[in-house]
Amino acid sequence: MMKKKQYGSFSKVGKLITVLQKCNGKTAFGEGNSLISPGVAKLLLCGFLLALTAGLAAGVYYIQPFVAGFISAKGAAQGLMLALLIMTFALAIKDIVTVLYTANDLELLIPLPYSASQIVMAKLAVVAVFPVCLCFVVLNGICLGFGIREGAGLAFYIGSVLSSILIPVTGIFAATLLVVLIFRIFGFIRNRDITVALGGIFTFGLSIAYVYFSNQLHGEEAGKAAATAFNAFSSVSSVFPNIEFMKKFMFEGRAWALPVSVAATAVVVVLAMLAVKAFYFNSALSMKATGSRKKAVSEEILRSGKKNDVLRALTDYEAKSTRRNPAFLIYGYVMSFAWPVLFALTLIFGNDSVLKSMSLPLDTVSALLCFVTFAITASCFACGFNVLPGSAFTREGSNFSAIRALPVSLQDYYKSKRNYCMRICSLGSVLYVVVLGIVFIVTGSMPITGIWVIPVGAAVSFFLNLIIINLLLIKNSGKPRLNWDSETEFSRKLGVINVIFMVVGIISLGFFVMSVTVFPKLGIPGVTRIIIIACAAAVPVIIALACAVNHLACRKVPDNLMKIES
Amino acid sequence: MIRVENFTKRYGDHEAVKNISFTAKDGAITGFIGQNGAGKSTTIKAITGVIRPTEGSISINGIDVVNDALNAKHQFGYVSDSPDHFLRLTGLEYLNFMADVYDTPMEGRAGFIENYAKRFGIYDELGSRILSYSHGMRQKIMIMGALIHDPSVWILDEPMTGLDPQAAFELKQMMREHAEKGKSVFFSTHVLEVAEKLCDEICIIKNGELLFTGTLDDLKATHKSQVSLENIFLELTDVKE
Numbered sequence: 001m002m003k004k005k006q007y008g009s010f011s012k013v014g015k016l017i018t019v020l021q022k023c024n025g026k027t028a029f030g031e032g033n034s035l036i037s038p039g040v041a042k043l044l045l046c047g048f049l050l051a052l053t054a055g056l057a058a059g060v061y062y063i064q065p066f067v068a069g070f071i072s073a074k075g076a077a078q079g080l081m082l083a084l085l086i087m088t089f090a091l092a093i094k095d096i097v098t099v100l101y102t103a104n105d106l107e108l109l110i111p112l113p114y115s116a117s118q119i120v121m122a123k124l125a126v127v128a129v130f131p132v133c134l135c136f137v138v139l140n141g142i143c144l145g146f147g148i149r150e151g152a153g154l155a156f157y158i159g160s161v162l163s164s165i166l167i168p169v170t171g172i173f174a175a176t177l178l179v180v181l182i183f184r185i186f187g188f189i190r191n192r193d194i195t196v197a198l199g200g201i202f203t204f205g206l207s208i209a210y211v212y213f214s215n216q217l218h219g220e221e222a223g224k225a226a227a228t229a230f231n232a233f234s235s236v237s238s239v240f241p242n243i244e245f246m247k248k249f250m251f252e253g254r255a256w257a258l259p260v261s262v263a264a265t266a267v268v269v270v271l272a273m274l275a276v277k278a279f280y281f282n283s284a285l286s287m288k289a290t291g292s293r294k295k296a297v298s299e300e301i302l303r304s305g306k307k308n309d310v311l312r313a314l315t316d317y318e319a320k321s322t323r324r325n326p327a328f329l330i331y332g333y334v335m336s337f338a339w340p341v342l343f344a345l346t347l348i349f350g351n352d353s354v355l356k357s358m359s360l361p362l363d364t365v366s367a368l369l370c371f372v373t374f375a376i377t378a379s380c381f382a383c384g385f386n387v388l389p390g391s392a393f394t395r396e397g398s399n400f401s402a403i404r405a406l407p408v409s410l411q412d413y414y415k416s417k418r419n420y421c422m423r424i425c426s427l428g429s430v431l432y433v434v435v436l437g438i439v440f441i442v443t444g445s446m447p448i449t450g451i452w453v454i455p456v457g458a459a460v461s462f463f464l465n466l467i468i469i470n471l472l473l474i475k476n477s478g479k480p481r482l483n484w485d486s487e488t489e490f491s492r493k494l495g496v497i498n499v500i501f502m503v504v505g506i507i508s509l510g511f512f513v514m515s516v517t518v519f520p521k522l523g524i525p526g527v528t529r530i531i532i533i534a535c536a537a538a539v540p541v542i543i544a545l546a547c548a549v550n551h552l553a554c555r556k557v558p559d560n561l562m563k564i565e566s
Numbered sequence: 567m568i569r570v571e572n573f574t575k576r577y578g579d580h581e582a583v584k585n586i587s588f589t590a591k592d593g594a595i596t597g598f599i600g601q602n603g604a605g606k607s608t609t610i611k612a613i614t615g616v617i618r619p620t621e622g623s624i625s626i627n628g629i630d631v632v633n634d635a636l637n638a639k640h641q642f643g644y645v646s647d648s649p650d651h652f653l654r655l656t657g658l659e660y661l662n663f664m665a666d667v668y669d670t671p672m673e674g675r676a677g678f679i680e681n682y683a684k685r686f687g688i689y690d691e692l693g694s695r696i697l698s699y700s701h702g703m704r705q706k707i708m709i710m711g712a713l714i715h716d717p718s719v720w721i722l723d724e725p726m727t728g729l730d731p732q733a734a735f736e737l738k739q740m741m742r743e744h745a746e747k748g749k750s751v752f753f754s755t756h757v758l759e760v761a762e763k764l765c766d767e768i769c770i771i772k773n774g775e776l777l778f779t780g781t782l783d784d785l786k787a788t789h790k791s792q793v794s795l796e797n798i799f800l801e802l803t804d805v806k807e
Contacts, residue, residue: 296690297658303676305662313666317655324654324695402651405614406667407639565617 016114016122020099049133053141060145071231073146074251077160079234080139081167081243088131088171095127096172096179106284120276124172131168139164159250159258163243166265170242173272180272184279242268310408314416321395322388322420328395335385336428360445365528366515367440367450371457372535373512375433379464380505382428384498389425389472392417393480393561400482400564410558414473418553421469422462429465433457460539463546470546470553471497477560567592568613568642568719568752573622575608575774582608585622586776588769590719590752595745597765598754601803605774606754607647610723613752614644626719640668642719643712647727647754649704657683657692657699657707661714668715675714682710685736701728709737720744722753726760738764762795772803 071079100123109119143160146152237243245261248254308316322328362370383389393400403413437454440446446453475497494502568590575583583605590596600606611617613624615631615638624631629638652660658679665675683689686706688699696704705728713720720741726734741751741764755761761768768785770778778785782795789798 297692299676299680301693302658302679305658305672305675307672308666310667310669313663317652317663320659321652321654398648399651401611401616402646404616405639405644405646406664407636408667409636 013114013118013122013125016109016118017125020105020122020126049137052137053144056137056141057144057148060142061149064146064149068149073143073150073152073156074247075231075234076146077139077143077156077163077250078237078243078247079231080142081163081246082234082237082240084135084139084167085171085240085243088135088168089175092127092131092172092175093179096124096175097183099123099126100176100179100280101183101284106281116277116281117273120273120280124176128168128172131172132165135168136164139167153253155253155255156250159246162258162262163246166242166246166262170265170268173269177268177272177275180275180279180283183283184275240264311412311415311419314408314412315419318416318420328388332386332388333424335387336382336424339381339385339428340432360516362440362446362450362516364447364450364453365531367446368453368456368535369531370512370515371433371437371453372460372538373508373515374436375429375457375461376464376508377505377512378429378432379425379461379468380501380508382425382432383421383465383468383472384494384502384505386421386425386428386498387494389417389421389469390476390495390498392421392473393476394482396480397482400480410561411554413561414477414553414557418469418473421473422465425465425469426462429461430458433461456535456539460542463542466546467542467549468497468501470549474553474556474560477557480564482564567627567750568596568721569625569628570609570613571623573609573612573624574620575605575612575617576620582774583612583771584774586771586774587622588776588779590750591767592718592750593745593748594766595741595751595753595764596767596769597761598752598769598771599756599758599761599799600754600771604771606771607723608774609771610644610721610754614642614721615639640715641717642721643715643717644721645705645708645712645723645725647723649701649708649728651696651708653697654695656695657688660696660707661692661711664711665714668717670715678714678716679710682713686710686733702730702733705729706733713740718749720749720751720753722751724755725753726755726757758794758796758799768795770799770802777802 100120106119110116114122140160143156147156147160237247242261242264245257245264248257249261322332396403434454437446437451437457441448441451472495475495570589571587572585573583573587574581574585586605586609588596598606598609608617612619613626613631615635618632626638626641629641631638652663655663661679662675664670679692680689683692686709688703688706691699691703696707699707705725709722709725712722722741725737729737738760741753745751745766762782765782767781768778769776778788785795785798789801
């Protein structure tokens with residue numbers, strides 16, 4: 001009779017982890033059919049990680065004398081911990097969504113002889129393998145190198161080893177808490193949508209960080225600049241109690257700080273597990289593979305709708321399709337509204353701050369130039385950064401043929417796209433012109449008699465939006481790629497027209513800056529006259545051009561669409 | 567009624583559909599049968615105005631689909647072979663969108679939606695986005711969207727795909743009721759048993775050519791050696807040895 005092998009609880013969970021690793025596309029070490037035994041494979045892995053850590057430590061030991069003037073062991077440890085925490089958090093989100101929600105295996109796992117917490121821990125262990133290994137190698141390797149060079153005490157090494165485990169654990173459980181709460185509140189979100197949203201937020205954050213740091217470091221030599229930037233980044237770690245208290249333990253000899261740091265991590269773990277206990281199983285099990293929670297409609301909602309004409313119906317459809325798609329939410333909305341942040345940081349925080357050089361209050365001529373150039377800048381950026389008009393028909397995909405079969409005139413279809421893009425881009429341009437005007441009036445930066453420049457600027461912005469959006473719609477209608485492979489890929493693509501207008505926007509921004517700094521001081525009559533004529537001419541030219549382009553688009557876009565056979 | 571006369575569709579040198587003519591009459595269910603790549607979807611796309619005929623003419627209730635496309639499109643409700651459309655809208659939003667596009671009055675909309683949603687068993691999902699629906703649920707909501715304006719002509723491309731038995735039965739009932747009111751149903755299918763039980767008239771297409779158009783009795787009369795539509799079809803399309 002075959003001897004029945006008894007598995008302890010720990011090895012039972014270990015086997016579940018191995019299975020889940022394979023099911024989630026991760027490499028599972030120590031498979032049964034490998035050339036070497038599972039135990040040896042795991043030992044070899046540990047040996048490899050230790051060798052890698054030692055190699056990294058040796059490298060840091062060698063480099064340390066060259067960077068000693070810029071970065072200390074303390075700064076390196078702090079900065080690394082923060083960087084690894086952010087990295088594990090961001091990377092874990094997508095993996096946690098996969099293992100907890102889209103793996104769709106709960107209905108198979110729950111009937112097995114595992115407790116709910118064992119199932120969840122096994123799933124999270126799948127996610128944790130790579131981040132823990134990475135943090136172990138990187139943090140210990142670098143800290144070891146610095147520590148040996150600087151003659152660090154035992155507390156430093158203990159803190160480093162503990163942190164290499166606690167940091168990824170904190171990141172993963174913080175991500176788990178966030179994901180469980182988001183899915184509880186919003187329902188199912190596709191992995192792809194999360195990737196896009198994270199990518200957009202990350203890119204935006206990086207851009208702001210770049211602008212900020214490059215202005216701060218203006219004039220410093222490269223090495224010192226890098227060190228200053230790194231130290232500035234490291235200082236942010238004091239916000240995180242686990243890192244802050246670990247730092248106290250490692251560098252200030254405060255033994256009590258270690259359990260506090262561990263407790264801070266434990267708090268995150270406990271909160272995450274409470275959230276999982278409260279929300280995870282109910283929400284995950286109620287989802288179908290493609291599903292979110294069912295939402296019924298009441299009699300009241302069913303009967304309370306109002307009838308729309310075709311154009312309004314199409315515009316509403318366009319609005320819902322775009323704002324409910326995270327890819328377009330980031331690249332079609334956020335960028336149109338957030339563009340001033342990128343430039344405000346440069347203008348306000350730069351070493352030669354524009355704020356310091358402004359000649360206020362502005363006279364009427366300068367105010368006119370200021371508002372016309374700002375309007376051009378705003379429109380160019382709000383439309384240039386916005387991917388919606390340039391992908392208006394491409395992102396219909398298979399819906400295009402469905403819409404072609406409906407009694408919808410292609411003119412109305414084009415107008416719905418144009419109207420909606422105008423709405424979004426105008427909020428990111430015309431609105432800003434008006435806000436700037438109100439701020440100038442309220443702060444006395446412009447006389448009240450100059451208030452007429454605000455509607456002039458708003459009109460310039462509006463009609464320039466019409467030109468840019470129509471050009472983008474004409475271009476996209478000529479050759480929309482309806483069978484796209486990657487929605488996220490084309491949602492980030494800005495075309496040639498976008499780039500051209502962004503360049504125009506940058507040039508106009510230069511004129512805007514000059515209008516509030518240099519021109520008011522010039523006082524040369526000839527220049528003043530030229531400015532008045534240029535601005536006075538620009539407005540009707542832009543309006544006439546907008547009407548012409550709009551008329552062209554009204555004919556050309558439907559003609560282009562008619563030729564498409566999907 | 568759908569009238570297709572000498573319809574040809576060419577893509578460059580390739581002739582996808584070659585000079586076919588048939589009529590889907592009022593008061594009848596017409597089945598459109600063919601192998602994959604035979605030209606069924608091309609023909610249906612041309613009827614629904616998604617593509618333009620290279621030659622020939624297509625009219626629905628006497629209205630030309632090319633020259634008077636908007637009016638022609640008001641005459642029919644179309645369910646495509648893929649239900650993966652308008653995924654970001656909720657079921658209710660999609661139905662209201664379709665009703666608005668077809669200029670359907672508000673009176674009766676709520677009643678239609680409630681009635682058909684309960685018949686198809688998706689009433690409790692109307693508030694959820696179509697993205698969250700299973701394939702069958704998407705098919706059902708697309709069917710509802712196509713019929714919300716009570717068109718006289720139904721054009722359905724593989725409508726049974728993905729439907730559960732109850733929903734498939736409901737749809738067949740609806741198709742029969744619609745034809746009995748003197749209206750027209752035109753649908754393509756791979757399921758020959760359904761076509762045999764349901765259709766009054768059959769059109770068989772192969773490699774872009776129409777092999778047969780007429781009633782099922784006429785078809786069986788010309789192929790007395792074969793008992794079932796399946797055998798007749800396989801013989802006509804030279805698949806069966």
